[in-house]
Structure formats: C-alpha cells, structure tokens
Amino acid sequence: MASKPVQTPKFIVRALLIGAIVIALAVLPAFIDSYTLRIATGALMWAGLACAWNIVGGYAGYISFGHSAFFGIGAYTTAILMQSDFGASFFVTLLPAIILSIAVAVVIGGPTMRLRGAYFAIATWAFAEMLMQLVTVLDFTGGTAGLSLPAYLNEFFFYYTMLIAAAASFVGVWLLIEHSRFGFRIKALRDDEPAAESLGIRTNLVKVQSFALSAAITALFGSIYAYWTTYIDPHSVMGPQITDQMVVMVLLGGLGTIWGPALGGVLLWITNRYIWSTFGDTVIYLPILGVIIALVVLFLPNGLISLLVGRQRGKELISNILRKF
Amino acid sequence: MSSASSNAKSPGHPPLAIESVAKHFGGITAVDGVSLSADAGEVVGVIGPNGSGKSTLFNLAAGGLKPDAGKVRLQGIDVTGWPTWKIARTGISRTFQIPSLFINMTVRDNLLAAAVEGDWQRARDRMEDALEMLEISHVVDNLATELSGGQQKLVEFGRVCMRDPKVILLDEVTAGVHPNIRQIILGAIQRLRKTGITFLVIEHDMEMVKEICDRLVVMDQGKIVAEGDFETIANDTNVRKAYLGRT
Amino acid sequence: MDLFLQTLVNGILIGGILICLTIGFQLTFGVLHVIDFAVGGWAMLGGYTAYWLVTLAGIDPFISIFLVFALFLLIGRGLGPLIYRVRTSRYARPDLMALAFTFGLFLFMRGGALWLWSYNSRSVESVLSGQFLSLGPVTIPLMRLSAFLMAMLFSLGLFILLYRSRFGMAVRALAQNRDHAGLMGVDVKRVSAWVYGIYTGLTASAGVLIATIYSVNPTVGIRYTLFAFFVAVLAGLGSVGGVLIAGLALGLLEAYVATYIGARYSLLIVFGTLYLALLVAPKGVLGRGI
Numbered sequence: 103m104a105s106k107p108v109q110t111p112k113f114i115v116r117a118l119l120i121g122a123i124v125i126a127l128a129v130l131p132a133f134i135d136s137y138t139l140r141i142a143t144g145a146l147m148w149a150g151l152a153c154a155w156n157i158v159g160g161y162a163g164y165i166s167f168g169h170s171a172f173f174g175i176g177a178y179t180t181a182i183l184m185q186s187d188f189g190a191s192f193f194v195t196l197l198p199a200i201i202l203s204i205a206v207a208v209v210i211g212g213p214t215m216r217l218r219g220a221y222f223a224i225a226t227w228a229f230a231e232m233l234m235q236l237v238t239v240l241d242f243t244g245g246t247a248g249l250s251l252p253a254y255l256n257e258f259f260f261y262y263t264m265l266i267a268a269a270a271s272f273v274g275v276w277l278l279i280e281h282s283r284f285g286f287r288i289k290a291l292r293d294d295e296p297a298a299e300s301l302g303i304r305t306n307l308v309k310v311q312s313f314a315l316s317a318a319i320t321a322l323f324g325s326i327y328a329y330w331t332t333y334i335d336p337h338s339v340m341g342p343q344i345t346d347q348m349v350v351m352v353l354l355g356g357l358g359t360i361w362g363p364a365l366g367g368v369l370l371w372i373t374n375r376y377i378w379s380t381f382g383d384t385v386i387y388l389p390i391l392g393v394i395i396a397l398v399v400l401f402l403p404n405g406l407i408s409l410l411v412g413r414q415r416g417k418e419l420i421s422n423i424l425r426k427f
Numbered sequence: 428m429s430s431a432s433s434n435a436k437s438p439g440h441p442p443l444a445i446e447s448v449a450k451h452f453g454g455i456t457a458v459d460g461v462s463l464s465a466d467a468g469e470v471v472g473v474i475g476p477n478g479s480g481k482s483t484l485f486n487l488a489a490g491g492l493k494p495d496a497g498k499v500r501l502q503g504i505d506v507t508g509w510p511t512w513k514i515a516r517t518g519i520s521r522t523f524q525i526p527s528l529f530i531n532m533t534v535r536d537n538l539l540a541a542a543v544e545g546d547w548q549r550a551r552d553r554m555e556d557a558l559e560m561l562e563i564s565h566v567v568d569n570l571a572t573e574l575s576g577g578q579q580k581l582v583e584f585g586r587v588c589m590r591d592p593k594v595i596l597l598d599e600v601t602a603g604v605h606p607n608i609r610q611i612i613l614g615a616i617q618r619l620r621k622t623g624i625t626f627l628v629i630e631h632d633m634e635m636v637k638e639i640c641d642r643l644v645v646m647d648q649g650k651i652v653a654e655g656d657f658e659t660i661a662n663d664t665n666v667r668k669a670y671l672g673r674t
Numbered sequence: 675m676d677l678f679l680q681t682l683v684n685g686i687l688i689g690g691i692l693i694c695l696t697i698g699f700q701l702t703f704g705v706l707h708v709i710d711f712a713v714g715g716w717a718m719l720g721g722y723t724a725y726w727l728v729t730l731a732g733i734d735p736f737i738s739i740f741l742v743f744a745l746f747l748l749i750g751r752g753l754g755p756l757i758y759r760v761r762t763s764r765y766a767r768p769d770l771m772a773l774a775f776t777f778g779l780f781l782f783m784r785g786g787a788l789w790l791w792s793y794n795s796r797s798v799e800s801v802l803s804g805q806f807l808s809l810g811p812v813t814i815p816l817m818r819l820s821a822f823l824m825a826m827l828f829s830l831g832l833f834i835l836l837y838r839s840r841f842g843m844a845v846r847a848l849a850q851n852r853d854h855a856g857l858m859g860v861d862v863k864r865v866s867a868w869v870y871g872i873y874t875g876l877t878a879s880a881g882v883l884i885a886t887i888y889s890v891n892p893t894v895g896i897r898y899t900l901f902a903f904f905v906a907v908l909a910g911l912g913s914v915g916g917v918l919i920a921g922l923a924l925g926l927l928e929a930y931v932a933t934y935i936g937a938r939y940s941l942l943i944v945f946g947t948l949y950l951a952l953l954v955a956p957k958g959v960l961g962r963g964i
Contacts, residue, residue, distance in 0.1 A: 165773070213953045214952075214953065216953075217953075217956050220709045220773060220911075221907075221952060221956050223709075223773065224709075224907065224948075224952065225949055225952040225953065227900070227903075228900065228903070228904075228945045228946075228948040228949040228952065229945075229949050231896075231941070231945045232942060232945035232946045232949055235939075235942035235945060238938070239942060283543045283547065286536065286539055286543040287540070289529060289532055289540070290529050290532070290540040290543075292531070293528075293529035293530050293531050293532065294528070294529055294530070296491065296511075296523070296527065297523065297527040297529070298529075298540070299490075299491075299510075299511040299512050299515070300489060300491070300515055300520070300521050300523075301515060301520070301541045301543075301544065301586065301590065302512050302515035302516040302544035302590065303512060303540075303543065303544055304510075304512045304544075342896055346777075346781060349777070350778075353774055358531075385785065385788045385789045385792075386785070386789050388781055388782075388784060388785020388786075388788060389781070389782045389785035389786040389789060391778075391781050391785065392778045392779060392780070392781035392782025392785055393778070393782055394778070395775070395777060395778025396775055396778040396779060396782070398774075398778075399760055399771050399774050399775040400756075400759075400760065400775075403771060
C-alpha cells in the first residue's frame with residue numbers, strides 16, 4: 103500500500119455508513135434482553151465468518167469446503183492454552199491461534215491451490231475431515247469427549263469482542279480488497295490467472311496470502327466462540343456444519359461482494375435462531391437450509407444483494423465468477 | 428524490481444535473444460530449435476501458417492511454457508525456465524491471441540492492475556497517457572465485458588504499456604478489428620518503438636506487417652524457414668511453399 | 675498370515691460394495707459433469723428404505739434391494755431434469771451451481787432424516803445375519819459375501835447396459851461429446867435424466883448393502899460421500915472402469931488400517947490419503963474416460 107488510490111466521495115459515504123452501523127451495533131445491547139443479545143453475538147460471528155470465507159471463495163475464486171478446519175484450529179488452540187496446565191488468559195491465546203492457522207494455511211495452501219474448481223473443493227473438504235479425525239484420536243485435544251474452558255458468563259463481554267472482531271474483519275477486508283494494491287492482485291488472479299501472471303503478479307503468492315488471511319479471521323472467531331460456549335468437541339467446532347453455513351451464507355448474500363456475505367450471515371443466523379425458538383431444536387434448520395440453497399441456485403444465483411443493488415453490474419460480476427469456476 | 432530503469436541499449440546484449448529453443452508436446456515438436464534476436468526499437472514480425480509454432484514461441488519467451496532445450500535471454504540475463512511473473516518483471520510484456528482482460532473489472536482497474544507490480548506511484552499518470560494514446564478515455568469506467576472486441580484489444584494493449592517493458596510481444600493484436608482501431612494501434616507501436624522498446628509481433632495482416640516491421644521471420648512446422656525484410660520474404664520460395672503448399 | 679488373509683478377504687468384500695457406491699457417481703460425472711455431493715445421502719436413504727421395508731413389511735433386504743433400486747431409479751429420473759437444468763442454465767453453466775445444488779439436496783436429505791428418525795443407528799436384519807462360511811483359515815460372514823455378490827451383480831448390470839445396448843451407446847456418446855451426441859439424434863435431456871436415475875438407483879442399492887452389513891443413521895451420508903469422492907478421485911473423475919480398481923484399493927486400505935493400526939485411525943488415514951492423492955495426481959491415478 104505504497105500509495106493510496108484516489109478516494110472518491112463514494113469511499114467517504116461508505117466509510118460513514120460502516121461507522122454508523124458499528125455505532126448502532128455498539129449501543130444495541132442497551133435496548134435488548136440477554137436472549138436477543140446472544141442471538142446478536144452469534145449473528146456478528148457468522149457475518150465475520152462469511153466475510154472471511156468470501157476472501158477465498160468470492161474474491162480469489164476458489165470454493166473452499168474446508169474452512170471448518172481453521173475454525174477448529176482457533177477453538178482448540180484457545181481451549182488447550184486455557185486448560186489449567188497452561189492457564190493462559192483468553193486474549194493471550196488469540197495470537198497463537200492466529201499464528202497457527204496462518205502456518206497451516208500457508209503449508210496446505212500452496213499445494214492445494216494448484217487444484218481448481220471441484221478438485222479444490224474436494225481436497226479442502228478431505229483436509230478438514232482429516233483434521234477433525236486427527237483431533238478425535240489425539241489425547242491433548244480431549245478426543246471425542248472434547249474440552250471444557252473456564253466459564254466466563256458475561257454476555258456483554260462476548261458481544262463486544264465479537265463486534266470488534268467482526269468490524270475489524272469487515273473493514274480490513276473492505277480496505278484491503280477495494281482500496282489497496284492487494285485488491286487488484288486478487289481480483290486479477292480470479293478473472294484471468296495467465297494474464298495476471300504475465301503482468302508480473304505472483305499468483306501463487308497471492309493465492310496463499312488470501313487463503314492465510316481468510317484462515318486467520320476464521321480462526322479468530324473460532325477462538326472467541328470456544329471461550330463463549332465454554333465447551334467444545336471435534337464435531338461442534340470442526341464438523342461440516344460450520345463450513346456448510348459459511349458457504350450458504352455467502353451464496354445467499356452474494357459471492358464476491360462486500361455487503362452480501364455479512365447480510366447473508368446475519369439473516370441466516372437469525373433464521374436459525376428463530377427456527378430454534380419455534381421448534382425447540384435446530385434439526386429442522388438443516389432441511390430448510392438445504393431448500394434455501396436449492397432455491398437460491400434455481401432462482402437467485404446472484405444472491406440477495408442483487409435484489410438490493412439491482413444493478414446489472416453486480417449481477418454480471420457474480421455470474422462471471424460462477425462461470426469461471 | 429527494475430521497471431524504473433531506462434530502456435537504453437546495453438552494449439553487447441540485445442533486449443531479447445532466443446537461442447535454439449525447442450518444445451515438444453508428446454510426440455509433436457511445436458518449436459524446433461528456433462534462434463531469434465531483436466535490437467532495441469526494432470519491430471520483428473513473426474509470420475507463418477496456423478500451427479507453425481508462433482504462439483508456442485511466444486509462450487516460451489514469456490515463460491508460459493518451459494523450453495525443452497535452448498535459452499532465452501533478456502538484455503543478457505538468462506531467464507530460461509523462470510516463472511512468468513518474474514520474466515514479466517524483468518521486462519517482457521505480452522498480449523494474448525484471445526483477449527484476456529479481467530472481465531469483472533473496469534477499464535481503469537484493468538490498467539491499474541497491470542501496474543500493481545510496477546511503478547505504482549505514477550500509475551495514474553501512465554493510465555491517463557495510455558487512455559489518451561489509445562483513445563479509450565470515454566470507456567474508462569466501463570466493465571471489460573461491456574467493450575467491443577476492438578476496444579478490448581486496445582485495453583489489452585494499454586495494459587502492456589502500463590508496465591514499462593523492454594520487450595513487447597503482440598499476438599495478433601489487430602486481428603478482426605476496425606481499420607480505425609488498427610490505425611490507433613499502429614500509431615502506438617510507432618511511438619513506443621522510438622523510446623527503444625522492442626516489438627515481436629505475430630501477424631496475419633500483410634498490410635500491417637509491411638507497414639511496421641523492420642524484419643520478418645517466417646515459421647513453418649516449428650522452424651524458421653526464412654528471414655529478411657518484407658520484399659525478400661515476399662519473393663522467397665520457401666515462404667510460398669509454407670503458405671500455399673506449392674512453389 | 676491368517677490375519678493377513680482374513681483382512682484381504684474383508685477388504686475385497688467391502689471394496690466390491692464401494693465399487694457399486696461409486697460407479698453411478700462416475701457415470702453422472704461423465705455424462706452430466708455434475709459432482710454430486712448427495713451421493714452419500716442417496717446411500718443413506720436407500721439404507722433407511724430397506725430398514726422400513728424389513729421392519730414394517732418383513733421384506734428381506736436382499737429382496738427389497740430390487741424395490742429400492744426401482745424406487746430410486748424413478749426418484750432420480752424425476753429429479754434428473756432439474757439437475758440438468760441447473761448444470762446447463764444461463765448462469766449455471768459452471769460446476770459450482772450444480773455442486774451447490776446437490777450440496778443443498780444433501781443437506782435436505784441429512785436434515786430431513788435427522789428430523790424424522792433422529793440420531794439413532796438402525797440395523798437392517800436379514801435371514802443371512804449371523805451366518806458364516808469357513809474357507810480354511812478365513813471366516814466369511816455370509817451376509818458380506820452376499821452383499822459383495824449383489825454389488826457385483828449391479829455393477830455388471832451397468833456395464834452390460836453401457837456396452838451392450840442402444841441406450842448405453844447413447845450414454846457413451848454423450849460422455850464423449852454432448853453437442854455431437856445431440857446432433858446425432860440423442861435426446862440429451864432425456865438420456866441425462868435416466869443416467870441420473872440409474873445413478874441414484876445404484877447408489878441407493880449400495881446403501882442397502884452398507885446398511886445391512888453395518889447399520890444406518892442420518893449422518894453416515896457424509897462419510898460415504900467422502901468415500902465415493904475418494905474412489906472417484908483415485909479412479910479419475912468420470913472413469914467408470916477405474917472404479918473397479920480404486921474401489922478395491924479403498925476397501926483394502928480401510929481393512930488393513932483397521933486390522934493393523936486401529937479402527938479409530940481408519941477415517942483419518944482414508945481422508946489423509948484422499949487429500950494427498952489429490953495433490954499428487956489431481957486427474958486420477960488410473961486415467962480417464964468411460
């Protein structure tokens with residue numbers, strides 16, 4: 103980011119809009135009960151996760167089905183370091199969690215991102231399942247029984263932690279993708295890899311950078327989530343339902359857009375909680391999620407954001423990304 | 428990065444020197460021991476029938492393919508087998524036979540993306556220059572997919588100009604475009620060669636070849652079958668054989 | 675040595691069923707160019723159908739498997755045009771939309787099964803349950819042997835259909851080149867829908883066999899989707915012939931890991947191998963084409 107591109111009035115309008123939303127979210131807890139606060143905390147988490155997935159899935163054009171691995175890495179790092187053997191405090195565990203997830207993303211990202219399309223999707227999925235099985239057989243991760251964390255029952259703490267994490271991720275991704283040189287690199291890579299390479303863009307490096315960034319944000323939310331729920335096991339933080347939701351939220355909201363994933367994340371999580379409170383459990387959520395995906399694919403392939411934005415340009419962007427896949 | 432350095436001729440080292448490169452695909456020999464060197468400011472035309480190995484030669488020079496034998500040197504630096512991005516940063520820029528713009532980006536972003544690994548400070552000035560030279564300022568905020576075929580060729584040419592290259596490879600840059608656009612591209616080539624940039628041009632359009640190329644290289648079945656100025660080539664029996672199948 | 679032989683036999687028997695599980699998936703990829711996430715879901719539903727048929731109507735799974743095949747053939751035939759539409763639609767020429775669609779379908783199946791039948795595992799009883807055949811040092815549960823033979827029968831049936839019938843010729847032409855096959859008078863849409871039906875029928879039948887040998891619960895689908903991916907990737911996506919070897923390879927891998935390293939490591943090693951196989955040979959170890 104040696105020099106800033108011209109900052110149009112659009113930039114200022116958007117910055118103000120984001121600022122207003124963050125302030126509104128910051129004062130929100132004063133007006134809602136603790137049950138609604140928990141839902142809002144979850145909505146922030148899923149919005150942040152959807153933004154993270156969108157970096158790789160939407161901007162780099164690589165559809166990952168393995169992001170639950172990074173969520174789990176974050177959750178387990180925090181959980182293990184907070185066991186009485188180490189006794190680390192929560193915020194101290196965030197750094198190792200992020201570093202570990204970046205390390206894993208760099209190691210597997212290089213070779214895996216040579217694969218394209220469905221092969222990449224299957225490979226990331228296999229990797230995530232493998233990691234879940236590994237956590238299940240190891241001792242220090244607690245095996246199938248999982249791990250308990252020291253309970254900290256302060257809903258406000260978790261709401262504001264999630265808010266800071268989600269806002270930082272959103273603003274970070276926005277600045278990095280829409281207002282920095284990295285954004286040119288990653289979009290060029292997505293649209294035409296040989297052409298990007300012929301212009302001196304080191305595509306393999308950009309791929310790994312975007313994968314690592316996405317993994318780090320995912321792991322950050324995994325860490326906060328572990329402390330929030332106070333109990334984790336392989337299935338709850340590494341199971342396929344984590345990835346399922348991330349993918350669906352981005353598809354629903356709008357692939358490769360800034361607002362789409364956040365919108366999809368919030369809406370889908372509220373739907374999830376609504377179903378939970380209506381039916382008493384979330385099992386029915388899964389088939390409904392399935393139907394939503396099928397309907398989005400059939401009738402709204404550009405996501406909800408295309409209804410809001412409605413401009414031809416937004417629609418074309420997404421269908422082009424899809425065609426590329 | 429060397430993009431800020433000048434295009435001045437380094438003594439003894441031609442900007443581009445291809446030394447007996449060869450490339451096989453399975454049992455087929457696409458390029459068979461081709462040697463070619465170009466001086467600063469020179470425009471070399473590469474012609475030949477379809478499948479004669481012209482595009483493969485470009486890919487070997489620009490790093491899209493690794494040669495099975497031979498060397499590629501840029502101003503004396505051996506870049507054989509280097510990754511494409513590294514060769515690009517060393518000073519080769521190219522266009523593709525099928526325009527390969529970044530389809531979800533505007534013309535402005537297409538041009539800026541080309542400078543992202545180069546001179547970023549002056550990227551906007553360069554963009555204005557390129558837009559003006561190629562007469563596409565009015566579509567700067569259009570998406571690449573909204574452009575006509577000719578405009579896409581212009582943007583791709585513009586992207587090459589953003590990079591301050593020493594050697595530019597143009598792969599059928601005027602194929603199927605409107606005469607006006609062809610004129611714009613010709614003008615741009617003439618202007619850039621005066622600054623010392625070397626061009627290697629694959630072209631089927633003989634009028635254009637005649638107009639801009641200092642020297643022609645004729646390829647057939649992976650080999651160079653003739654070399655010389657336009658008049659020599661036009662009267663060469665090997666060339667007629669390659670193109671027409673008879674003498 | 676006895677243990678080694680016993681493991682070999684176990685591996686081959688399971689491998690046969692994995693072949694039946696994946697062979698239709700490969701055909702679908704070859705013809706429709708769809709990677710069906712729901713492959714394990716079809717197997718799971720097949721298992722449940724057999725369970726209810728034996729529980730409510732007392733039909734032995736080795737008989738009901740033919741009913742299951744017919745039923746899922748028709749379900750798949752009905753769903754086929756929708757898959758075809760997604761795969762060839764204006765937006766959705768890409769694999770992704772089809773991938774996402776079958777992903778949604780799979781989620782629907784898994785969630786629906788959980789909702790209706792909860793997490794409990796159900797075993798499918800057959801008259802052959804608990805009977806054994808002794809061959810020298812090797813003991814073979816009669817049920818596994820029958821399941822293996824049944825899987826081979828279905829797979830053989832597919833090969834006969836593909837290579838000895840007009841329909842099979844159309845399918846193979848379609849797999850070669852969709853446009854040309856269309857020009858030659860093949861009703862691309864209809865054949866594609868039937869191919870999807872044959873795939874769901876075969877996969878559900880394999881699910882019956884799996885449920886009979888082990889048991890069935892709503893979440894087994896994910897594992898069998900990954901198993902199918904494993905076999906398909908090893909064989910080369912779209913290669914029907916390669917499945918014969920790749921299926922046996924996975925069966926043997928799982929059996930030997932379970933015997934010599936420990937059953938709880940078998941999934942870890944299977945998924946690890948799948949991941950590495952993709953990195954080393956993304957286009958398949960055994961070549962391509964039907």
